Structure formats: C-alpha cells, structure tokens
Amino acid sequence: MKTLFIIEKKIVKQICILFFITSFLGVKGQQNIDPRTFNYSKADSIALHFPRKKYKSYTQIVAPLIEHLNTDQEKARVLFRWITNNITYSYGNPTDNADKVIKEKRAVCAGYSALFKEMCNSAGIECEVINGYSKSEISSINKRLKKIDHAWNALNLYGKWYLVDVTWASSYYDDDKHRFIKAFDNFYWLTPPNYFVRDHFPEDEKWQLLSKPVKKSEFIKPFVYHSNYFEEKISNLLPAKGIIKIKMKDSLEIKFTTPLKIDSSAYAVIDFEHTKFAYFLTLKKMTVIIL
Secondary structure, eight states, X not given: OHHHHHHXXXXXXXXXXXXXXXXXXXXXXXXXSOTTTOOOHHHHHHHHTSOOOOOSOTHHHHHHHHTTOOSHHHHHHHHHHHHHHHOEEOTTOXXXXXXXXXXXXXXXXXXXXXXXXXXXXXXTOOEEEEEEEEOOSGGGTTOOOOSOOEEEEEEEETTEEEEEOHHHHHEEEETTTTEEEEOXXXXXXXXXXXXXXXXXXXXXXXXXXXXXXXXXXXXHSSXXXXXXXXXXTOEEEXXXXXXXXXXXXXXXXXXXXXXXXXXXXXXXXXXXXXXXXXXXXXXXXXXXXXX
C-alpha cells in the first residue's frame, strides 16, 4: 500500500507540473497578441446576433456572450460590442446602476461605463470607470475645466491598461436633427493614449496612460478632434489654432499632411454673428506623403 501511495503521489505531481507548464504557455501566448490588431469578427458576430429580449440583470447576458470565446480581449470585445449595439444614449436615464441600464436599454456616459465595468468584472477582466472632461464641440476650446462631464473606461488585458469609450463608440450627436444617431465607431476601442487625450482628460492624470501627462492648459487650447482625423492619419495641421478669426475678405490657407489618399473636398464650419453654417471647399493642392 505504501508503494502504491508513492506512485500515485508521483503521478499527481507530474500532472500538476504539466498543468502549470500548459497554463504558463497559454498565458505567455496571449501576452504576445496585440489586442489592437486582433481579428474580432467572431466576437462581433456573437454580439450582433445575440437574442434581443428583456433582461433583468447584466449577469444573465455575460456568461452566454463569452461562452465560446477563449481570449480576454475577445471577451471584453463581445461585451463592448453588445453594449454599443443594444444600449441607446438618452438623457432620460442618468443612472450609473448597471442593472437599471439593462432594464431601460438606455443610458448616458455614467451608465455606459458602469455597465461595461460590471460586465467585464463578471467575466474576470479588470476594468475601471474613469471620470473626467471631454472636448467635442467648438465651444470647448479654451473653456476652463470646472465640472466633470464625461465617463469612460480603462481595461486591463494581460497586465497592460487600454482606454475605451463605449458611449462615443455607440452613437454621435447630429446637430441638424438635434438628436443622437446610432452608429458604431471602432476608433474608441483600445484607442492609443496619445490620441485619446486629445478629447478625453481624466480627473486623475495617471489614467492618461502617458509617460509625460498632458496639462489642462494644453488640453483646452488645440482643435476639436474627431475620430476621422486620426483614421486619416492627418498630421502637421496648420495654422495650429483651434479658433481662427479672420475678416470676410481675407484668405485662409490650411495645410496638413497624410499618407493616405483622401477626397479632394472639405468644408469649414463658420460662425458668423452667432450663426453657424458650412462652407464647402475644394483642396487646390494635395501633397501625398508616402511613408
């Protein structure tokens, strides 16, 4: 009986060692994956085809959503994509209670970010709600940051923090229709910190995730950036001022560079005596820089 016990003990020890090595290799393999360039077609398909019905709690949704996904980035993505597809932006539900957001199917930024945090935590993924200031309108330029007006998330994947904004990825505000339009914007999924800080300024500077944090004075001065600016890889934009005041008879030359081929047309939003109108322009000269 003693010999049998020793053999069993050795077998158990070998199994434990084998399990440890397998687990270690699995984690190491996942760490080598870049979540920003990962193919999320499977996770997106699951989220977009998930049954639409009334749910009482986010806990009813998380387990079946992540059931057939193996990596943390896919699990976080399917939750992110489900929220953007099923929750509508509405001032009528200002709650930050995740279950109330699920029941109402509508929220403001506080609700979006709280729901994403709770769903990620339920899936075993570390996620935090980040409160701060946003800059999305011309009136935001040079405006003092007094009251916190936005919330987003920081997501931990394999020991590295990433920034996401479920709210802005879900819809945008249409000035002409005076309402929010449902439209997915992938730019706000794992956005690079140096881009994210252009229109998101966290209350706690550590959540800028930058080695050299941007100051408030720097944040409010430049332009109002939209996701297309970064997607078109625009840089060297001149004049380097957010608001340019000129006389009606004056001419204005705007310069920028991009490695991409873009449409040869653009428009400027002009504020004349408190009335805004769009003036369509033709780009007379395009210098395409090939990197």
